Amino acid sequence: MGVAIFNIYLVLLFLLVHFGIVRFNLFWKASPAIVLVLLMFGLLIPMGWGAPQGDALVVRNAVSIVPDVAGEVTDVPVIANRPLRSGDVLFKIDPTPYAAQVKAIDAQFKLARTRLGQMTQLFERDAGRGFDVEQRQSEVDQLAGQLEAAQWNLDKTVVRAPADGYVTNLALRKGARVANLPLSPVMAFIDTSDTIIGVAINQNDARYVAPGQEVEATFKFAPGRIFSGKVESVLQAIATGQAQTSGTAVAPRAIEAAPFVVRVRLDDADFVKRLPAGSAGTAAIYTDHVKPTHIVRRVILRQVAILNYVNPF
Template identity: 40%
Template sequence: MLVFCTIIFIALLFVLIKINVLPNSSKTWALLVPFEFFLILGFFIPLQWGAPAADVRALAYTVPITPNVAGQVTEVLVEPNVEIQKGQPLFTIDPTQYEAALEGLQAQLALAKTRLKQSEELAKQDAGSIYELQAYQAQVQGLEAQIKNAQWNLDETVVKAPTDGIVTNLALRPGQRVVNAPNYMAMSFTDTSEIILGSQVLQNFSRNIKPGNIVEVTFKAYPGKVYAGEVVHMIPATAQGQFANTGMNITPQSNQAGPFFVKIKLDDEAFQNELIPGSMGTAAIYTENVQMAHVIRKVMIRMDAIMNFVKP
């Protein structure tokens, strides 16, 4: 934009010289120097305070799919890059050992209930021990709890989608053994129920940003278009501000001001939720300060939208 304004000013000087309003001299062309200072100090520096611009990215949560039970995969029930509904089965695990465990506990429970009933009959006739009765009652309750857990394990042999989304890099195949371990992932699931727009704004340009500020966004994938929105909030913490309890003294680190993350919501929520995660663009945030610079930013964001036709 600075180059564009400079070209316009040069063209204006050229016209004024041609119509003899200004002489064609070094003093006339020297007007470029104060003009540049005026643009930089009067508009482009305050522009970053009143209407900062930054890259914007469409983000989606990624859920690592780790099964709750271990076993051999018997069937993979989804295709990669196909929309999946919440609760839809992803893959199944051989249930044989979990069915056997459940059946064994059910058999024990049936016997324990029979013994409990017999003990109750004896207690009514004052022919049995109260301690034996209480022991059978505890045994029945314990087995019922174990059966509940065994049934849950059996149900977990069918692994289901935690929410609406897609599986992109699907490498899981029948016959592969999966385990329930913290660092193991059977597949990576992308949650598409909510697409988040995030922009990283330099710290010295972020001080005037508030929730509700008007935003205009362009996307590389949609050249020539400008979408309206607003600031939801600025994330109140960053990794640089995290104090980790390691049990050691503070380790000196190099200090560098990292950007702050601003969450943005488009007015067209349907379009936002159709964005492919990773979609890149530019966001212009119009604060309540230095409003005279907003016009320049509006021109710049539209120029950026047009340049998206050719600029990678």
């Protein structure tokens, strides 16, 4: 935008000199340099403070699906990249051994309750000991807990979607054997219930950014379109400023001013749901400072939106 304004001035200066409206004296010869300095220090640099612009990225939380029980997969009704609702079945594990365990513990539980009732009657008639009643009650409580755990294992043979979303890169098939090991996920589930849109803002431009400020964004996925929104938050930590527990002394390293990440939320919720994870674009934040520069930033952002038709990078 600065280049365009500067070129327009040069064209106007040429026309004014060519038609004799102004004399091409020392002042007008030096005027391009003066205009360039004014553009830099009066418009372009302050625009970074008042209306910072940065790369935007769409991120969604991914859940590694690990079954709570081990066994042979009997059914995989889910289809990759097809929208799912929370609670929809992802796959099923053979329930036979877990159902048998429930039946065995349930039989013991029923017998223990019967014996408890008998011991209680004898104790009430002064024909039994209180210790026997307490012992039988303990057995009933233990079996009740074991039955609850066995029923939980049986229920977990049906693995369901943890939220709204979809399964991607699906390779699980009927007949495969799965294990309840944290390091052995069987599929990746993309949660679409919440979409995170982060904007990288240079540190020297981020000091005036605050929640609630107006945002405009454009994406490669939707060239030529501008979407409005609001700033949700400015993340208060980035990886370069994170200290981790270690048994070694501080290791000096090169310090670089990595951009801060600003989380934004767009007003068009339907479009946000359709945005694929990893969608890239450009966003501008309009702060409460240097407001005259907002107009120029809006023009620049719309130029970027149009160039998205042909610029894949």
